[in-house]
Amino acid sequence: METIAVVGLGYVGIPVALKIANAGIETIGIDIDKNKIDFLNKSIYPIEGDEPGIDELLEKTISSGKFIATYNYSDAINADAWLVCVQTPFLVDEFKPNFTALNGALKSIGENMKKGCLVVIESTIPPGTMQEVVIPCLEAYSGLRAGFDFSVGHCPERVMPGKLLFNLSSYGRALGGLDDKSHKLMAEIYSKITSGKLDKVNLKTAETVKTFENTYRDAEIAIANDFAIYCDNMGVDFFEIRDLVNQVESRNLHLPGGGVGGHCIPKDTWLLAYGSRGKYTPEFLIKAREVNNEMPIYVAKQVLDAAKSLDISPQDCKVAILGLSYLEESDDVRNSPSEVLFNTLIEEKMSVSVHDYFVKYHPSIPFSNDLEETISGVDILVVMVAHKLYKSIDMEYIKRSMGGNYIIDTRNVFDLSALKKFGFEYYTIGRGSSIKES
Numbered sequence: 244m245e246t247i248a249v250v251g252l253g254y255v256g257i258p259v260a261l262k263i264a265n266a267g268i269e270t271i272g273i274d275i276d277k278n279k280i281d282f283l284n285k286s287i288y289p290i291e292g293d294e295p296g297i298d299e300l301l302e303k304t305i306s307s308g309k310f311i312a313t314y315n316y317s318d319a320i321n322a323d324a325w326l327v328c329v330q331t332p333f334l335v336d337e338f339k340p341n342f343t344a345l346n347g348a349l350k351s352i353g354e355n356m357k358k359g360c361l362v363v364i365e366s367t368i369p370p371g372t373m374q375e376v377v378i379p380c381l382e383a384y385s386g387l388r389a390g391f392d393f394s395v396g397h398c399p400e401r402v403m404p405g406k407l408l409f410n411l412s413s414y415g416r417a418l419g420g421l422d423d424k425s426h427k428l429m430a431e432i433y434s435k436i437t438s439g440k441l442d443k444v445n446l447k448t449a450e451t452v453k454t455f456e457n458t459y460r461d462a463e464i465a466i467a468n469d470f471a472i473y474c475d476n477m478g479v480d481f482f483e484i485r486d487l488v489n490q491v492e493s494r495n496l497h498l499p500g501g502g503v504g505g506h507c508i509p510k511d512t513w514l515l516a517y518g519s520r521g522k523y524t525p526e527f528l529i530k531a532r533e534v535n536n537e538m539p540i541y542v543a544k545q546v547l548d549a550a551k552s553l554d555i556s557p558q559d560c561k562v563a564i565l566g567l568s569y570l571e572e573s574d575d576v577r578n579s580p581s582e583v584l585f586n587t588l589i590e591e592k593m594s595v596s597v598h599d600y601f602v603k604y605h606p607s608i609p610f611s612n613d614l615e616e617t618i619s620g621v622d623i624l625v626v627m628v629a630h631k632l633y634k635s636i637d638m639e640y641i642k643r644s645m646g647g648n649y650i651i652d653t654r655n656v657f658d659l660s661a662l663k664k665f666g667f668e669y670y671t672i673g674r675g676s677s678i679k680e681s
């Protein structure tokens with residue numbers, strides 16, 4: 244392997260490209276975003292968020308001359324391998340994946356790939372996609388035959404924002420190969436990227452591994468959410484019970500919250516369900532997905548119930564939402580549950596202010612990095628993200644700044660005894676409500 248092309252320079256593609264280049268292989272990064280290409284070629288990491296080690300690695304890689312970012316697929320016509328790391332969102336209403344980015348990449352690769360190369364898809368895809376979409380598309384645009392004129396595989400990514408390089412360098416990978424030659428070529432590449440175990444499997448097994456991984460997590464979170472609401476209605480403390488349940492080593496009760504956001508968990512259950520092509524519908528897993536998807540609406544109902552208990556009409560009610568990102572200590576807002584909550588409350592004619600001190604930009608939600616400005620004079624305060632800052636806010640300060648005294652804590656950020664000590668009315672997912680108890 245002398246030259247490898249990485250298509251899609253996002254939080255998956257950039258670390259992969261840098262790791263390969265630093266293994267001494269000529270690496271060509273390809274993306275449709277010219278700004279991203281310019282930034283990378285100037286050693287500037289173009290994605291928000293703190294990624295330990297990425298800036299240094301980018302600097303080192305660019306100065307080594309082993310990596311270049313480009314807009315043109317034709318710059319990689321001599322690539323011995325192409326790794327595809329583009330997004331694969333799901334259109335829930337239409338119950339189908341949005342393969343626009345994937346099909347675009349496959350067409351351009353097909354038009355530029357050379358005989359004897361390897362094409363690997365890292366993006367998460369429904370089981371069956373390699374045989375039914377990827378291979379036919381590559382063959383159609385290249386005029387070459389998979390398994391004869393080129394090799395093909397699927398190696399699902401296992402990245403986690405905030406730990407991109409660590410995961411990439413240490414996690415094992417499922418090498419889904421069309422045939423032995425594909426497996427051999429994939430092992431040659433991924434053994435240079437990770438010290439983790441490499442498992443050679445067939446294409447559909449690799450597709451299913453990744454969709455199972457995230458669907459499993461989605462269902463685990465849904466169980467925590469359902470248990471927490473059960474506890475709220477039974478007057479018991481979910482977190483106390485969770486600690487006791489998790490003493491059993493084979494148990495790992497997750498955490499409840501105001502919803503499940505991010506770039507992958509919300510869509511992968513749908514990719515899995517779609518993959519069965521109607522042969523089997525995973526009803527339970529889809530129900531779990533719906534439970535999580537409904538959580539921000541459930542929180543909005545708690546806000547409306549709180550306003551009612553305070554005898555404030557929705558149009559006169561001022562609400563502050565703490566946390567706009569989808570995950571604590573992150574600035575990533577993709578599929579943020581706070582966005583759903585905000586829009587639901589606005590539809591109810593409430594006045595809603597939003598705070599986040601990590602997030603720098605949101606395409607549609609007005610927000611502030613100033614906590615005082617956000618909570619000043621509000622009737623109801625809703626904590627949606629467990630940012631460390633929120634755990635350390637002084638209750639006295641909140642009491643002084645708010646207009647009212649109702650707190651909804653969806654992430655168990657505030658200490659219940661402190662809420663009671665400072666005379667707050669409250670609803671906390673998993674720890675019940677001061678109103679319903681009275």
Ligand code: SAJ
Pocket residue numbers: 400401402403404456457460464467497498499500501502503504505506507508569570571
């Ligand atoms: N969440 C809960 N309760 C939990 C855990 C998470 O409500 O107990 C919520 C979070 O608040 C967030 C969403 O779920 O809104 C997703 O959180 P996440 O911790 O799963 O983080 P992600 O979205 O970055 O998931 C990634 C995934 N990695 C890949 O797809 C390669 C996932 O497979 C990993 O399991 C996850 O990181 C991880 O373990 O950190």
